[in-house]
Amino acid sequence: MKAAPFAYVRPSSLSDAVAELAATEGEGKVIAGGQSLTPVLAMRLARPETLIDITAVAGLDQIVDADGVVEIGATVRQRRVERDPVCSMVPLLRAAMPWVGHREIRSRGTVCGSVAHADPAAELPAVASCVDAGVVIAGPGGSRSVLAREFFTGAMMTALGQDEIVSAVRFPVAAPGEGFGFAEIARRHGDFALAGVAARVRLDGETVDAVLTGFGISDRPVTRAVSDELITVVRAGGSESGRMADDLREALSTVADEMVDTDGDAHASRDYRRRLFRTLAARELSKAYHRARSDIDEVNE
Ligand SMILES: Cc1cc2nc3c(=O)[nH]c(=O)nc-3n(C[C@H](O)[C@H](O)[C@H](O)COP(=O)(O)OP(=O)(O)OC[C@H]3O[C@@H](n4cnc5c(N)ncnc54)[C@H](O)[C@@H]3O)c2cc1C
Structure with a gap:
């Protein structure tokens, strides 16, 4: 047509x-x-x-590193983000990028376009939610900023007014002691995910801050704090990586199941998505924890 x-x-x-x-x-x-x-x-x-x-709008093609944030303008293509050294300061963004469609799609598609489009199974809205990115919005009254976790309001629905444009997304630079994990399961590479997860763990002295964001499992990215579950497993001595993923699978069973609230469809039932998500969440949270630990060890060397 x-x-x-x-x-x-x-x-x-x-x-x-x-x-x-x-x-x-x-x-x-x-x-x-x-x-x-x-x-x-x-x-x-x-x-x-x-x-x-908007591709000829001056100034929207910038990647700016300032004040602990990497700001990606509205016409910056996904493929550029995949390769630009500045974007490696947001490791979760870099980890997610190869999962977005195919290279040809990423050569044209923009990060801000993916966020504005708000597909519930898309990777970049989940990354933005997991790292607590801010969405910068331009409208007739000027500019405003909305946290990604509040920006997505439903399937393909956002806080964007009909006369507003996403001018940039601001991703916080990873802090020392932060580790990340990202994975999804799709029927074929480049397809939208049946279920996917982004994980972030921040270790600071005795403080553990752990967050999971699921995608493809609800009408929008779903973010939950899982510090208590992670601490319980670590205190029980389960920090050896293979065992930790198994222990986390048990510890996360309630929270992970609650996060999946999509109905089943032709691709996967709700129960199958729950099992996928729980396994992915446990594995990626374990990886994020170990990456955070080794980051701290490197800083202390
Ligand atoms: C074969 C194929 C496979 C794909 N696989 C994946 C995948 O696995 N994962 C994934 O996440 N995506 C996938 N995509 C989508 C791709 O990532 C898109 O690039 C992205 O979703 C939208 O970005 P865009 O710049 O192309 O936006 P456009 O297509 O130009 O716009 C998409 C929507 O967002 C709005 N919009 C765009 N930019 C702005 C802005 N700055 N302000 C306000 N509104 C705006 C438009 O009005 C439109 O409604 C796939 C696409 C194809 C064709």
């Missing part, structure tokens, strides 16, 4: 892009990499009257 007719504008400033979008009164759509929107248009699942192409 072909897309229904639409008008096309390509503004060169963010204020012009916002003005163009606001002028459509809800009948316009931003287009960035086009990797999700183009199929939607071709299948006529959406019929926007105007496309606002």
Whole structure:
């Protein structure tokens, strides 16, 4: 099929892009990499009257490292993030990137576009939620910032107003003593995940801060603190990595099962997703813990 007719504008400033979008009164759509929107248009699942192409907007193609944050602008392609040395300061982002579709998709698709699109099975919204990233939003009234954990409000639904544009996502740089884990199960590489997990563990003296974010398991990324479960396993002496994953599988059984609230579909039942998620969560939390430990050991050497 072909897309229904639409008008096309390509503004060169963010204020012009916002003005163009606001002028459509809800009948316009931003287009960035086009990797999700183009199929939607071709299948006529959406019929926007105007496309606002933001790829010529000055300043949105920046990756900026400042104040403990890596800020990724709205037209930065996923493939660039995969290779840019600055982005290695956000290890979870780098770990997730190869799982996003295929290299050809990542060559066009943007990080901010993936966040704005808010597919519940997408990797980058989960990463943003797990590391507590901030979503920077430009609108007619100026700029505002929303925590990723509050930005996703449902399947393909966000806190974005119809006249607002995501101008950047701000990912906190990993602190010393932080470790991460990321994995998913999909039917084929490049498919959206049946279930996936991002894990972050921060060790600081006696303090343990552990977080899991699941994706493909609900209508949005689901984040839960799991410090108590991790501490219980560590105190019981289960820090040898193979055993730790087994012990965590038991310790996480309630929380992991609660996080999976999607209905079953043609690809996987709810019960299967629960089992997948629990196993992935235990393995990746264990890896994150051991990476955090070795990070501390390196700092102390
Ligand atoms: C074959 C295939 C496989 C894929 N596999 C995966 C996968 O495994 N995991 C995954 O996460 N994604 C996958 N994708 C999607 C891909 O990652 C997209 O690039 C991404 O979801 C959207 O980014 P984009 O820049 O292409 O956005 P676009 O397609 O341009 O836009 C997507 C939506 O977001 C809105 N939007 C985009 N940018 C902004 C902005 N700055 N402000 C406000 N709204 C905005 C658009 O209006 C539109 O509604 C796949 C795509 C294809 C075609």
